[in-house]
Amino acid sequence: MEIGFLGLGIMGKAMAMNLLRNGFKVTVWNRTLSKCNELVEHGALVGETPAVVVKKSKYTIAMLSDPSVALSVVFGENGVLGQICNGKGYIDMSTVDADTSTKISEAITSKGGYFLEAPVSGSKKPAEDGQLVILAAGEKALYDDAVPAFDVLGKKSFFLGKVGNGAKMKLVVNMIMGSMMNAFAEGLELADRSGLNPHTLLDVLDLGAVANPMFKLKGPSMIQNNYSPAFPLKHQQKDMRLALALGDENALSMPVAAAANEALKKARSMGLGDLDFSAVYETVRLLEPPS
Ligand SMILES: NC(=O)C1=CN([C@@H]2O[C@H](COP(=O)(O)OP(=O)(O)OC[C@H]3O[C@@H](n4cnc5c(N)ncnc54)[C@H](OP(=O)(O)O)[C@@H]3O)[C@@H](O)[C@H]2O)C=CC1
Ligand SMILES: O=CCCC(=O)O
Numbered sequence: 485m486e487i488g489f490l491g492l493g494i495m496g497k498a499m500a501m502n503l504l505r506n507g508f509k510v511t512v513w514n515r516t517l518s519k520c521n522e523l524v525e526h527g528a529l530v531g532e533t534p535a536v537v538v539k540k541s542k543y544t545i546a547m548l549s550d551p552s553v554a555l556s557v558v559f560g561e562n563g564v565l566g567q568i569c570n571g572k573g574y575i576d577m578s579t580v581d582a583d584t585s586t587k588i589s590e591a592i593t594s595k596g597g598y599f600l601e602a603p604v605s606g607s608k609k610p611a612e613d614g615q616l617v618i619l620a621a622g623e624k625a626l627y628d629d630a631v632p633a634f635d636v637l638g639k640k641s642f643f644l645g646k647v648g649n650g651a652k653m654k655l656v657v658n659m660i661m662g663s664m665m666n667a668f669a670e671g672l673e674l675a676d677r678s679g680l681n682p683h684t685l686l687d688v689l690d691l692g693a694v695a696n697p698m699f700k701l702k703g704p705s706m707i708q709n710n711y712s713p714a715f716p717l718k719h720q721q722k723d724m725r726l727a728l729a730l731g732d733e734n735a736l737s738m739p740v741a742a743a744a745n746e747a748l749k750k751a752r753s754m755g756l757g758d759l760d761f762s763a764v765y766e767t768v769r770l771l772e773p774p775s
Contacts, residue, residue, distance in 0.1 A: 486511070487633060488537035488544030489528075490557055490564075491578070492519045494713065495604070496547035498611035499577075499637050504528055506614075506636040513537045533562035543573030543598070543629065550722050551584040558588050570596035573626040577602045577618075579719065581655065581726045582648030589622060589647045598626040601647055603654035604638065608714040615639045619657075621650035652730060659727035659741050661698065662720050662761070666744040668699055669765040672706060682707050702762045711756070711763035718757035720764075721748035 489500040492514040503510050504526045511529040512520050513536070520530045531537035534557050538544050544564065548554050554576055558564040564574055574592050576585065576599075585601040592599040605617040616638040620627050627643050634641040644650050675685040686703045689695060705711070724745040731738045747767050756763040 486541050488531065488541030489513070489547070490534050490537060490544060491547040491549075492523065493547065493549065494608050494716070495577075495611050497523070498608060499545070499547060499616075500528065501526060502612070502614050502636050503633060508633065508636070511537050511540045534558075534564050535562045535566035538564050538567040538572060538574070541572070543575060543626065545575045545577055545602075545633070548576075548578040549719065550578070551580040551726075554578050554580050554584055554588065558591060565591055565595060568592050568595045568597040573598040573600065573623070573629065575600045575602050575626065575630060577604055579603045579654050579658065579723055579726075580651055581729065582651045585647050585651045593623075598623040599647065600626045600630065601650040602627075602630070602634070602641075603650055605654070605657055606638075610639075611637075618642065619644060619650040619653045621645055622647045655723060655727040655730055658720065658723035659738070662724045662727075662748065663740050663744045664696075664698065665702075665720075665761060666747050666764060668703070669706070669747075669762070669768050672703070672765065673768040702760075705760075706762050706765050709766075711759035711766075713758060713760045715761050716758055717748060717751055717761040717763050720761035721745065721752055721757070724748055 486509045487503060489510050489512045492500060492512060500510055500512055500523055511531050512523050513531045513534055514520055524530060531540060546557060548557055568574060574597055576588060589599040600620055600622040602618050602620040606615060610616050614636055618634050618638040618641040620641060621644040644653055672682050675682050689699050724741060728741055728745060747764050750767045751764045756766060
């Protein structure tokens with residue numbers, strides 16, 4: 485099956501590679517075109533623009549950084565809209581808000597195309613291992629068509645109904661994750677300053693009711709100040725911002741998420757946006773007590 489793929493960042497590269505390894509014919513595009521080379525070595529074709537990719541493909545997947553980029557790749561010059569037409573599908577797997585997704589959906593369907601949003605839970609390693617959790621919503625016929633690809637990319641796919649529900653589910657999940665990461669960072673620092681061994685804290689956490697894969701995975705590298713990016717901090721802050729806007733729309737007070745967002749913004753202002761989101765730990769560590 486011919487699939488297009490737009491956006492070969494941390495996630496897109498791993499996902500497109502999985503599709504190639506599993507026998508899909510994939511035509512790729514990335515703003516920085518040189519990032520296509522590694523995929524070409526594994527059999528990918530390259531489209532010089534998003535429009536060229538859409539022209540060649542039955543359906544096209546996008547994995548782009550944020551709402552403004554997701555919109556520009558669809559509506560911009562040589563964008564997706566130029567070639568979308570009857571029978572073609574567009575699947576946006578980027579993390580965006582429901583409004584962005586709805587705008588894209590309306591534009592695609594007005595040209596006779598099918599649209600699905602399908603953001604994912606899971607980071608770099610699950611993307612490499614085909615173990616993502618896919619949160620799809622929109623055109624059910626396109627979802628059914630894409631199931632063979634989703635089966636390669638993920639361990640479980642959800643179809644959540646109308647456009648917007650996938651985006652909202654993803655933002656709720658990442659709002660919880662970003663809040664947890666901040667509490668975890670404060671806990672690591674509190675243990676350290678109280679004279680406790682943070683590695684022992686990890687062992688204790690892992691045996692109790694708050695044990696979870698994120699603490700287990702990120703904890704040891706955070707203790708070593710290693711923030712090699714799996715999920716860039718700038719994207720986690722974007723998701724927190726979008727989740728807070730969703731809270732506004734629903735008149736929901738979210739003081740924990742708001743505080744987590746402030747810490748993530750602080751981390752960005754410290755130049756940590758391209759590091760892993762666990763680098764928010766540095767905002768706590770910065771506050772050394774006076775000696
Ligand atoms: N990393 C993770 O763990 C996860 C990320 N996500 C979400 O997936 C999406 C992608 O994340 P990730 O792969 O980590 O991000 P990266 O920052 O690694 O990649 C971003 C992609 O967007 C492209 N891009 C950025 N700006 C523009 C632009 N102005 N025009 C066209 N293309 C552009 C980049 O192209 P270029 O290479 O040229 O810069 C790149 O392909 C985000 O929405 C993120 O929130 C979801 C789940 C997990
Ligand atoms: O959006 C990024 C999610 C990262 C994860 O689920 O580990």
